[in-house]
Amino acid sequence: MAVQTIASATGIDLGPAAALSCRECGHRVPLGPVFACEECFGPLEVAYDLPAGSPQELKDKIAAGPQSIWRYAPLLPVPADVAAKPNLNPGFTRLIQADRLAADLGVDAGNLYVKDDSGNPTHSFKDRVVAIALEAARAFGFTTLSCSSTGNLAGAVGAAAARAGLRSCVFIPYDLEQGKVIMAAVYGGDVVGIEGTYDDVNRFCSELIGDPIGEGWGFTNVNLRPYYAEGSKTLAYEICEQLGWQLPDNLIIPVASGSQLTKIDKGLKELIKLGLVEDKPYKIFGAQAEGCSPVSSAYKDGHDVVRPVRPDTIAKSLAIGNPADGPYVLDITRRTGGAVEDVNDEQVVDAIKQLARTEGVFAETAGGVTFGVLKKLVEDGRISPSETTVAINTGDGLKTLDAVAPTTGPTATIRPNLDSFREAGLA
Amino acid sequence: MAVQTIASATGIDLGPAAALSCRECGHRVPLGPVFACEECFGPLEVAYDLPAGSPQELKDKIAAGPQSIWRYAPLLPVPADVAAKPNLNPGFTRLIQADRLAADLGVDAGNLYVKDDSGNPTHSFKDRVVAIALEAARAFGFTTLSCSSTGNLAGAVGAAAARAGLRSCVFIPYDLEQGKVIMAAVYGGDVVGIEGTYDDVNRFCSELIGDPIGEGWGFTNVNLRPYYAEGSKTLAYEICEQLGWQLPDNLIIPVASGSQLTKIDKGLKELIKLGLVEDKPYKIFGAQAEGCSPVSSAYKDGHDVVRPVRPDTIAKSLAIGNPADGPYVLDITRRTGGAVEDVNDEQVVDAIKQLARTEGVFAETAGGVTFGVLKKLVEDGRISPSETTVAINTGDGLKTLDAVAPTTGPTATIRPNLDSFREAGLA
Numbered sequence: 013m014a015v016q017t018i019a020s021a022t023g024i025d026l027g028p029a030a031a032l033s034c035r036e037c038g039h040r041v042p043l044g045p046v047f048a049c050e051e052c053f054g055p056l057e058v059a060y061d062l063p064a065g066s067p068q069e070l071k072d073k074i075a076a077g078p079q080s081i082w083r084y085a086p087l088l089p090v091p092a093d094v095a096a097k098p099n100l101n102p103g104f105t106r107l108i109q110a111d112r113l114a115a116d117l118g119v120d121a122g123n124l125y126v127k128d129d130s131g132n133p134t135h136s137f138k139d140r141v142v143a144i145a146l147e148a149a150r151a152f153g154f155t156t157l158s159c160s161s162t163g164n165l166a167g168a169v170g171a172a173a174a175r176a177g178l179r180s181c182v183f184i185p186y187d188l189e190q191g192k193v194i195m196a197a198v199y200g201g202d203v204v205g206i207e208g209t210y211d212d213v214n215r216f217c218s219e220l221i222g223d224p225i226g227e228g229w230g231f232t233n234v235n236l237r238p239y240y241a242e243g244s245k246t247l248a249y250e251i252c253e254q255l256g257w258q259l260p261d262n263l264i265i266p267v268a269s270g271s272q273l274t275k276i277d278k279g280l281k282e283l284i285k286l287g288l289v290e291d292k293p294y295k296i297f298g299a300q301a302e303g304c305s306p307v308s309s310a311y312k313d314g315h316d317v318v319r320p321v322r323p324d325t326i327a328k329s330l331a332i333g334n335p336a337d338g339p340y341v342l343d344i345t346r347r348t349g350g351a352v353e354d355v356n357d358e359q360v361v362d363a364i365k366q367l368a369r370t371e372g373v374f375a376e377t378a379g380g381v382t383f384g385v386l387k388k389l390v391e392d393g394r395i396s397p398s399e400t401t402v403a404i405n406t407g408d409g410l411k412t413l414d415a416v417a418p419t420t421g422p423t424a425t426i427r428p429n430l431d432s433f434r435e436a437g438l439a
Numbered sequence: 440m441a442v443q444t445i446a447s448a449t450g451i452d453l454g455p456a457a458a459l460s461c462r463e464c465g466h467r468v469p470l471g472p473v474f475a476c477e478e479c480f481g482p483l484e485v486a487y488d489l490p491a492g493s494p495q496e497l498k499d500k501i502a503a504g505p506q507s508i509w510r511y512a513p514l515l516p517v518p519a520d521v522a523a524k525p526n527l528n529p530g531f532t533r534l535i536q537a538d539r540l541a542a543d544l545g546v547d548a549g550n551l552y553v554k555d556d557s558g559n560p561t562h563s564f565k566d567r568v569v570a571i572a573l574e575a576a577r578a579f580g581f582t583t584l585s586c587s588s589t590g591n592l593a594g595a596v597g598a599a600a601a602r603a604g605l606r607s608c609v610f611i612p613y614d615l616e617q618g619k620v621i622m623a624a625v626y627g628g629d630v631v632g633i634e635g636t637y638d639d640v641n642r643f644c645s646e647l648i649g650d651p652i653g654e655g656w657g658f659t660n661v662n663l664r665p666y667y668a669e670g671s672k673t674l675a676y677e678i679c680e681q682l683g684w685q686l687p688d689n690l691i692i693p694v695a696s697g698s699q700l701t702k703i704d705k706g707l708k709e710l711i712k713l714g715l716v717e718d719k720p721y722k723i724f725g726a727q728a729e730g731c732s733p734v735s736s737a738y739k740d741g742h743d744v745v746r747p748v749r750p751d752t753i754a755k756s757l758a759i760g761n762p763a764d765g766p767y768v769l770d771i772t773r774r775t776g777g778a779v780e781d782v783n784d785e786q787v788v789d790a791i792k793q794l795a796r797t798e799g800v801f802a803e804t805a806g807g808v809t810f811g812v813l814k815k816l817v818e819d820g821r822i823s824p825s826e827t828t829v830a831i832n833t834g835d836g837l838k839t840l841d842a843v844a845p846t847t848g849p850t851a852t853i854r855p856n857l858d859s860f861r862e863a864g865l866a
Contacts, residue, residue: 079506079531100799101533104506106560111525112604131558133533133799135837171799177539181865186852191618194840197847200796202865205852216855223857225866369627372527372560372598410562410837413621420624425613425632428643430650438608438629439652 024151029089032238033059035340043089045152045235055336056238057278058089067287071257079104081140081246087282088246089239090147098175099146100168102139103246105131107254107402112370113383117390118397125260125402127251128373134195135408136329136376137272138168141243145232146172148239154230156181157201160213161233162268162329163192164376164407169232170199181229183213188328191411209323211333233269244272248279251402252289259283259294261399264389266382266406267298267307267352268330270337277344297395298341298352299385301325301360301377307338311352316342326357326415327377329407351394355384361415363387367405374409382406451578456516459665460486462767470516472579472662482763483665484705485516494714498684506531508567508673514709515673516666517574525602526573527595529566530673532558534681534829539797540810544817545824552687552829554678555800561622562835563756563803564699565595568670572659573599575666581657583608584628587640588660589695589756590619591834596659597626608656610640615755618838636750638760660696671699675706678829679716686710686721688826691816693809693833694725694734694779695757697764704771724822725768725779726812728752728787728804734765738779743769753784753842754804756834778821782811788842790814794832801836809833 024043031040036054047056063070063086070086077083081103082095095101106128114124132139142165149157157173157180159165166182173180180201184193185208197203206213217234220226232240252259259280265273277296283289300308303325310318318338323331335341345352355363360380367383368374375383386403389395409416424436433439451470458467463481474483490497490513497513504510508530509522522528533555541551559566569592576584584600584607586592593609600607607628611620612635624630633640644661647653659667679686686707692700704723710716727735730752737745745765750758762768772779782790787807794810795801802810813830816822836843851863860866 098538106528112602128560131560133555133558134801135562135835171795171801173799174796175539175799184849186849190844191837191840193849194844194847195801195837197849198792198795198801198836198843199799200792202850203848204860204863204865205849206855207852208855212855216857216860219857220860225857225860365625365627368598368625369601372600372602372626374561374598374622374625408562408837409625410618410622410835413618416625417617417621420621421630422611422613422620422624422632423629425634428633428635428639430646430652433631433643433647433652436631438631 025091026089026148026151027091028060028062028086029058030061031059032056045230047235047237058238058242062087062282062286070286071288074253081143081243084246084249087249088144089242090144094147098177099143100133100139100172100175102132102143104250105129107251108371108373110371113367116366116370117387119390119401120397123397123400126371126373127247127402127404129404129406130375130408134167134171135411136164136168137244137247137406138164140246141240142168142172142232144243145230145236145240146176148236149178149230152230154228155179156229157232158182158229159232160210160217162210162331163188163196163411164329165233166196166203167192170196170201173201174199183217185210185213189412189414191413195411209333210331241271241275244275245279245282247404248276249283252280252283257289259289259292260402262295262297262395262401264297264299264382264386264401264403266330266378266404267300267341268332268335270307270335270341273298274337274340274344294348295350296344296348297350297385297389298345299382300352300354301327301330301381302354302356304331304333305354306333307335307341308352308354310338311342311345318342327360327381329376329378330381353385353388355381355388359384361419364409364416373405375405376407376409376412377415378407379405380415452518453516453575453578454518455487455489455513456485457488458486459483472657474662474664485665485669489514489709489713497713498715501680508570508670511673511676514676515571516669517571521574525604526570527560527566527599527602529559529570531677532556534678535798535800537798540794543793543797544814546817546828547824550825550827553794553798553800554674554829554831556831556833557802557835561594561598562838563591563595564671564674564833565591567673568667569595569599569659571670572657572663572667573603575663576605576657579657581655582606583656584659585609585656586659587637587644589637589758590615590623590838591756592660593623593630594619597623597628600628601626610644612637612640616839616841618840622838636760637758668698668702671702672706672709674831675703675710679707679710684716686716686719687829689722689724689822689828691724691726691809691813691828691830693757693805693831694727694768695759695762697734697762697768700725701764701767701771721775722777723771723775724777724812724816725772726809727779727781728754728757728808729781729783731758731760732781733760734762734768735779735781737765738769738772745769754787754808756803756805757808780812780815782808782815786811788846791836791843800832802832803834803836803839804842805834806832807842
């Protein structure tokens with residue numbers, strides 16, 4: 013990846029964001045549309061001047077804030093007046109106490125929760141990260157919002173740009189699910205199918221950003237990535253606030269690039285540092301599909317390096333063969349005493365149906381991966397029935413109907429009379 | 440429709456619900472699973488002992504309540520502890536200030552709002568009504584939750600029953616959109632396709648309910664209809680609360696059975712009576728698809744009686760040819776100075792795309808009908824640019840992809856290199 017010229021920090025108001033800092037060597041640079049350290053090529057992330065004041069004051073301020081991620085604006089790289097600007101106001105989705113799923117899996121009642129991010133405006137967690145990237149794009153004066161995407165991100169970028177009045181141009185693998193393609197295109201921006209995998213799309217975007225064509229373009233997950241990625245912290249904030257400002261014992265998080273898991277861990281550590289939750293051990297588990305499990309494989313083999321793979325799974329939103337944050341996922345799951353685990357496509361479909369049948373939540377394939385891994389972890393004892401566990405459903409089953417379509421349909425088709433109903437054997 | 444034996448009111452705790460009262464003759468009966476007046480066959484609705492106390496006390500209580508329809512539990516036929524029971528906790532969806540759509544339509548900035556009910560758990564307003572029906576089903580000891588449905592209701596019933604641990608068996612026209620069929624079936628209940636229209640499905644359910652097979656069955660929109668319908672009042676409550684406890688000047692509401700429009704009017708009148716909003720005139724407009732516009736036709740012809748039609752429209756969730764509450768819709772729209780209007784299928788698709796392009800909201804065809812009618816009303820001056828107008832998006836575009844699929848897709852498909860991108864003419 014090419015290192016871009018560092019933009020001047022003058023006049024950039026992104027709230028508590030103070031600078032960008034290299035995750036590897038700690039080198040700091042002013043806020044700008046850059047993503048790789050000029051010293052060591054490590055990834056840059058946002059460094060904050062976190063708010064002063066007592067934990068209770070901050071809790072009260074959050075509780076009085078909007079019913080969206082903007083209640084946590086003092087902890088995010090966004091201006092203080094962000095809620096007043098046209099954006100999709102994502103977040104503050106339901107945390108569901110899942111007692112029927114718990115009973116099915118053998119977890120004690122009251123201990124299992126589903127964080128259901130299908131309730132976001134475009135029905136995936138991507139609305140969170142895009143909302144933050146949009147603010148950065150505005151701050152840096154970009155006029156086109158772009159991304160490489162496995163589908164959900166394309167829809168989230170298209171919708172956010174439409175609402176904000178920016179042009180959008182998104183890049184997707186040409187063979188995505190129809191629902192995701194239409195959802196990306198319906199907002200009126202340009203949608204470009206790329207003949208290749210997501211990793212090919214990603215490489216193309218890196219090329220585009222170094223070319224004069226890409227001037228004025230904010231790629232949410234490339235040159236805006238340091239800001240974008242911070243959006244996932246809000247999942248950590250919401251889960252803890254919704255648990256009554258407590259840390260869960262276990263978190264199960266799907267792993268595509270690994271960014272979400274990494275930033276949720278960052279968010280939890282911030283809450284501890286600010287005194288918003290009591291410090292105690294927690295375990296973070298990563299979930300992958302067997303057909304694209306480079307991080308899970310590295311975890312199981314005891315490696316620190318993640319070897320890229322060519323994805324082959326129905327969980328297309330997790331089909332990133334060369335995950336940028338893979339090494340950090342290994343580090344976090346090992347440090348917290350968690351793990352990275354994977355399930356096959358059949359287990360993905362079974363888990364989607366189990367969650368729907370027990371809790372009325374229809375997850376997309378990525379959710380199937382997460383809940384399939386949850387089942388595996390409970391069965392083999394790595395998650396204890398007596399601990400508090402939160403699993404994240406990051407997307408919506410309506411976007412991946414193909415996964416369940418072959419085994420889901422009407423029980424019977426009848427004529428509109430009682431005899432026909434009796435014949436169907438359902439009375 | 441057959442009148443059922445009245446259940447005893449003993450031990451039925453549905454909060455402030457005091458009795459059922461006939462909308463036509465005022466005859467009162469105890470709370471029970473009945474829907475038609477034994478005196479005059481008019482529709483029964485819930486009569487309340489509304490809460491005492493000052494408006495400010497009630498506002499404070501609501502503000503301190505959950506982020507769902509249960510914040511309004513003191514105004515609904517549900518027990519006081521309803522939020523603690525397993526249900527989908529729908530509602531409190533986003534009210535979006537739609538300045539870009541307003542600019543497109545010629546409405547003054549700050550005056551147009553979208554109430555986006557696609558944010559509900561199964562992505563339609565039906566989660567509201569089903570949540571209320573579920574409480575009634577529990578109160579009356581029903582073990583199967585059922586309905587006749589054009590799709591959205593089937594999904595909402597399936598999901599709610601799954602979460603509550605009840606059996607579900609829903610009835611739909613056999614030719615529904617695939618997304619809606621799968622969404623109904625994935626929750627593990629029975630889904631029965633009926634060879635006929637929605638009106639045929641509805642007639643079949645009325646027959647079933649009078650048969651011994653139907654014992655123990657709660658049909659959300661038949662024998663639980665008086666309770667179920669009350670769920671739509673929450674749209675009125677939320678809109679007014681989200682506007683800072685003010686009535687809008689105009690409301691645009693889609694008309695299928697007409698129940699939603701009727702109950703929103705009831706909710707607004709309750710808020711005035713309780714002093715939660717200042718009393719002032721408001722206009723209610725009903726929206727239908729040209730291919731199923733019995734109420735709009737009656738409105739335009741100056742009739743009080745609605746003549747049934749055979750539906751032929753892409754807006755299948757509004758395709759009720761014999762709308763039960765049609766006469767009340769005529770009454771309310773005329774009394775408030777509103778109107779009932781309709782748009783054709785092309786206008787429906789255009790409106791879906793306009794809303795997506797300007798506000799990042801992807802509506803289903805019913806939403807397209809509503810926003811198409813909004814456009815018509817603004818263009819012909821029946822809605823003034825200087826008045827506050829709220830239009831309701833009742834469902835999600837992901838469930839009616841077929842409507843936009845022919846005209847929505849990738850702008851281009853390219854090879855992963857800059858030359859190929861330049862050739863596509865998008866640089």
